[in-house]
Amino acid sequence: MLRTLATVLIVLLLVLGWQLFNGAGGVRDVHELAVSVRVQQRENAQLLARNDALAAEVADLKQGEAALEERARNELGMIKPGEVFYRVVDAGDLPAAAPDKDGR
Numbered sequence: 001m002l003r004t005l006a007t008v009l010i011v012l013l014l015v016l017g018w019q020l021f022n023g024a025g026g027v028r029d030v031h032e033l034a035v036s037v038r039v040q041q042r043e044n045a046q047l048l049a050r051n052d053a054l055a056a057e058v059a060d061l062k063q064g065e066a067a068l069e070e071r072a073r074n075e076l077g078m079i080k081p082g083e084v085f086y087r088v089v090d091a092g093d094l095p096a097a098a099p100d101k102d103g104r
Helices: 002-022 027-063 065-076
Strands: none
Touching: 002 027, 027 065
């Protein structure tokens, strides 16, 4: 009788130990969730920084014409009336010149 009780208790202990490590809500699941939480926190921090930058840019655009003018000049190539636009090109970016009639 005592031997049967000991066997049942050992089997019960093994089943409970297996469930603790491998069952739903066990040690493995808790570790995987902790890793997921850390990854999500890093992503949230990056998105928060991006949102802050966008909010600052929106505030700039709402407050002043200078930021709007700078964006129009840089992104759209716009110039004011009466201004002259000069483009500076590196010599390496120029196409090779074709020789003229004299072969030069």
